[in-house]
Amino acid sequence: MNIDIIGAGIGGLTTAIALQQKGVKVRIYEQTDELKPVGAGILLANNAMQVYQKMGLKPQIEKFGNPISLVNITTKDLTVLSSADLKHFETRYNCQNVAIHRATLQRILTEHMQPNTLNLGYKLAEIETYDNKNLLRFENGEEITSRITLGADGLNSTVRKQVFPNTKIRTAHQICWRGMVNISLPQKFQKELNEAWGNGDRFGFVQIAPGKVYWYALKSFNKQNNAYSIERLSNYFSNYNEVIKNIIHQTPTETIHTATIEDLKSIKSWFKGNVCLLGDAAHATTPNMGQGACQAIEDAYILGECLDKFTIETAFSTFQKLRTPKVKKVVNTSWQIGKMAHWKNPIATGLRNQVIKMAPKHMGRKQSEKIFELETV
Template sequence: MRVDIIGGGIGGLTMAIALQRKGIRAQVYEQADELKPVGAGIILANNAMQVFQRLGLDSKIVQNGNRISCMNITSPNLTKLSSIDLKYFETKYDCQNIAIHRAALQKILATELESNSLKLGYKLSKMEVVGNSNLLRFENGKKINSKITLGADGLNSTVRGFLFPTTRIRNAFQVCWRGTVNHALPKKFKNELNEAWGKGNRLGFVQIGSNEVYWYASKTFKKSASEHSVDKLPDFFSGYDHIIQSIISKTPIEKIHTATIADLAPIKKWYKNNTCLIGDAAHATTPNMGQGACQAIEDAYILAECLSKFNGNEAFSTFQKLRMLKVNSIINTSWRIGKIAHWKNPIATGLRDQLIKITPNRINKKQSQQIFKLETI
């Protein structure tokens, strides 16, 4: 059996590794001509790190990243409103939450693939069912017959477009900036993720290396994201703590990535015939819980388990049954958090901050437990 994976992002690469660990041939087709060291940072939460632990990759990731043992929501002046201590889960699952540069993670995953199992410059242009196979045509003129096809090609998935052409992408009307910068944070921030909530905007930062910081910021827009030019960032966050202002001002503009925030309205089915979607192609979420890539990583592990135990549609249906409830909960919760975090009314934001303060720690701990627990077959 050979499984053909469309998309060589974090989800697609992890999918191939998980399959290969099961003795299943996996071929990845990536549209880019080369895997460039682009992107900013990523936080691999405990659930993702459990997967990498089972795939034997956790030590390499830990060596190239930074442990995060606490997540804080703060006011713009970095006064804590809420804090989640992750040490409990480090002990429970014997693995850490790691902040790492995306390029470093991508390199680790790519080097784990079996020889010649990653094809670059393969952008899918057409897909059609021929008998019991898919005929995959690529823009470079190549074509292959695929018995099992997995779409790991992101929010704007070409594979999903062929399977389910009526799905809906939802615009959150928020613009997001991400960047990395050489910067020395005060020692107390070394193993923390801090996210500061203001009025209509917010910014989070975390250390990903000995002298490297990953940060992300977002702001609501009314008509067009273009009204929020990257060169206005210092003005947008001028009321925030001097540490935040310093992180922004020291980041070269060419290292800041700008994007609008959107998700995929939950769909009822992720598979059809011998084709299945994973990651953002199946369930793209807004980045408000840091679970987008983590859920793709979980998908890869669970689907590999299913394909090693079941045939065809039984593997896909079992995978969907195991994963859909959790994923849809994350999509919906993340959407709500994104809206609440961007409230502008002073009375509403004051009430919001007070409610965050008085929320019992056991509630936050229970929510984290639900996210970090992996499904079992």
């Protein structure tokens, strides 16, 4: 079996390793000329780390990342409203939650792939299906005949547009800035992720290595006005805690990445013939649960198991059947969290904070249990 993967994001790279470990020949085609660490940092939750444990990558990822045992929702002054203690799941699954530089994770993954797997500078232009095969045409003029094609090319997937042209992307009307900064956090913040909620904005930060912090900031905009300036970022969050203001101040402006928050409206099918989508190409989510890359990593593992055990059509249908309930829950819950986090009315946000503070801890644990448990093929 030969399989071609379009897209060398975390999902595509993980899928390639999962398949190669089962003896499958894999080629990856990536549109960029180099793998750039857009987004800078990533939190690998327990479910993702379970996959990497099964693949033998856990020790190396833990070595180069920073273990995170608490995830806090706070007010603007970093007063904790809700705290998810992850130690229970660390013991249960023998896996920590790890914050790591995206470039470091990419390096680890590429080092575990077989030589000559990755082909850079291949932007897909068109897929033509004939005789149960796919002709892949790339913008660099190359043409490849593919027996099985997997689309791991993200929210704006060319594969999805070719196979399912009527899918829709929805916007949350939020702008997101992401950055990395060399800074020493107070010790109490070094093993936890904190996300501070304000009025129509929020700010999250986590240490990914000694003296290195990944952060993200979000602010709502309306259809008429989305003109926010990176140069004014400090002003937008001037009423937040000094730790947060210092993080922004110490980050070089030219290194900050800006994007709008979007997800993919649910699609009926992830596959057609011998073409299958995975990760954001199939079920892109807003980043409010830290599960976007994690769900792509789960896809990689489950799809690898299905292709190892079943014929192509059965593998794809089983893969989607197993994965759909969880990813739908993640997409919908994440969307709702993002909206609630950006309430602007002071009365509403005050009530929201009180409800979060009073919520029983077992509710959060129950939700985490459902997210962290892997499907069985």
